Amino acid sequence: MPHYLSLFGILMAGFAGLVLFSYDKSFQTVVAIATATAYVFWGIVHHYLHKDLHLEIFAEYLAVSVLGLVILFSLILR
Amino acid sequence: MRIIKLLAHLFVPHESNNQKAKILHPSGLLVLAFLAISFQLILNIFPKTFPRVLGYAASISPSEVVRLTNEKRAQNGLLPLTENSVLSSAAIAKGNDMLAKDYWAHFAPDGTSPWNFFVNFGYKYRYAGENLARDFSNASSAVDAWMASSTHKENILNANYKEVGIGVVEGDLAGVDTTIIVQFFGTPQNAAAAIPAAQAKETSTTLPTPKPVTKAAVQKIQPTPTVEPVSSLTPTPAPTQVPMGSLISPFTSTKNLSLAIVGILLLVLSVDLIVVRRKRIARIGGRTLAHIAFFGMILAVILILKAGEVI
Numbered sequence: 296m297p298h299y300l301s302l303f304g305i306l307m308a309g310f311a312g313l314v315l316f317s318y319d320k321s322f323q324t325v326v327a328i329a330t331a332t333a334y335v336f337w338g339i340v341h342h343y344l345h346k347d348l349h350l351e352i353f354a355e356y357l358a359v360s361v362l363g364l365v366i367l368f369s370l371i372l373r
Numbered sequence: 374m375r376i377i378k379l380l381a382h383l384f385v386p387h388e389s390n391n392q393k394a395k396i397l398h399p400s401g402l403l404v405l406a407f408l409a410i411s412f413q414l415i416l417n418i419f420p421k422t423f424p425r426v427l428g429y430a431a432s433i434s435p436s437e438v439v440r441l442t443n444e445k446r447a448q449n450g451l452l453p454l455t456e457n458s459v460l461s462s463a464a465i466a467k468g469n470d471m472l473a474k475d476y477w478a479h480f481a482p483d484g485t486s487p488w489n490f491f492v493n494f495g496y497k498y499r500y501a502g503e504n505l506a507r508d509f510s511n512a513s514s515a516v517d518a519w520m521a522s523s524t525h526k527e528n529i530l531n532a533n534y535k536e537v538g539i540g541v542v543e544g545d546l547a548g549v550d551t552t553i554i555v556q557f558f559g560t561p562q563n564a565a566a567a568i569p570a571a572q573a574k575e576t577s578t579t580l581p582t583p584k585p586v587t588k589a590a591v592q593k594i595q596p597t598p599t600v601e602p603v604s605s606l607t608p609t610p611a612p613t614q615v616p617m618g619s620l621i622s623p624f625t626s627t628k629n630l631s632l633a634i635v636g637i638l639l640l641v642l643s644v645d646l647i648v649v650r651r652k653r654i655a656r657i658g659g660r661t662l663a664h665i666a667f668f669g670m671i672l673a674v675i676l677i678l679k680a681g682e683v684i
Contacts, residue, residue, distance in 0.1 A: 302666060313678075318518055318521050370675065
């Protein structure tokens with residue numbers, strides 16, 4: 296449960312940054328990258344602590360964050 | 374039957390996909406990312422092949438921008454700005470200059486400053502300021518975006534300004550039909566003496582102090598080739614919005630595609646969560662709940678983000 300609270304904090308901070316600074320595209324870009332990176336790190340730490348960290352899992356979190364980043368960039372930079 | 378098997382393979386945990394929908398595998402997710410990137414490439418190439426198809430359809434009334442600006446000032450205990458037709462003409466000229474020279478900035482690539490337009494139209498200012506907005510669907514969202522930015526808000530709520538001019542122009546900017554709003558603020562040199570002398574202000578950076586313009590100097594000034602000057606004594610009619618017809622908005626189409634991708638993923642992840650729990654499937658993989666939270670955040674951002682940019 297504490298793991299999910301930290302994830303919730305990361306995602307809320309990312310959401311707030313993207314919405315509150317909607318007029319600053321460069322800041323939004325940085326926030327999007329930071330949120331996606333933090334998500335991958337959250338996955339690594341979470342699975343490491345659960346002793347089930349595998350390369351496939353890392354690849355999955357990376358792919359999820361890359362897709363999220365592509366979607367956000369396509370809207371922020373459009 | 375084959376189609377059902379294929380759909381099950383793509384979207385439902387199954388033996389064929391190692392108990393995880395194929396679309397949720399790293400390869401499936403990267404294919405979706407590739408599709409999203411390809412769509413953006415098509416949107417960028419499209420205007421070169423089919424001009425005047427992509428664009429931001431907007432119907433923005435300059436007087437509505439003035440009304441909303443004065444509404445914000447009134448809410449902050451400031452006097453309303455008077456709409457000045459000379460400033461409006463200068464603002465339209467600035468907008469047309471951006472379209473003609475294909476730039477989106479306060480200063481033109483050739484160094485033309487916003488204040489050149491004030492001077493070219495014979496507006497002698499004590500204070501001057503400029504706000505720019507593009508791709509907004511209505512006046513309210515543009516003014517709200519300016520108010521959300523501290524530097525633009527500072528212009529709107531500047532007690533030194535007495536007059537305002539709005540130029541709404543539509544045209545091709547970097548291959549995409551665009552609606553630009555130019556908001557010029559000014560205080561004439563002959564305004565009430567109570568106003569302290571100060572530097573002219575620009576939205577985000579400090580601009581050089583405007584040089585005092587004498588009457589003789591104004592008469593000698595020749596407008597730049599792209600600017601159509603009007604006599605300061607002759608009020609110009611209110612600028613009219615050019616009808617844009619049916620345009621495909623690059624932002625809206627991107628938003629719709631993003632919603633479709635994220636919507637499908639959230640649905641597949643939810644099905645995955647239920648099926649894996651019910652069947653008690655043990656597998657190596659990321660946390661479905663975490664992915665739902667991540668894409669849920671992205672969905673919320675997609676729904677909230679609006680088209681439009683201010684500088």
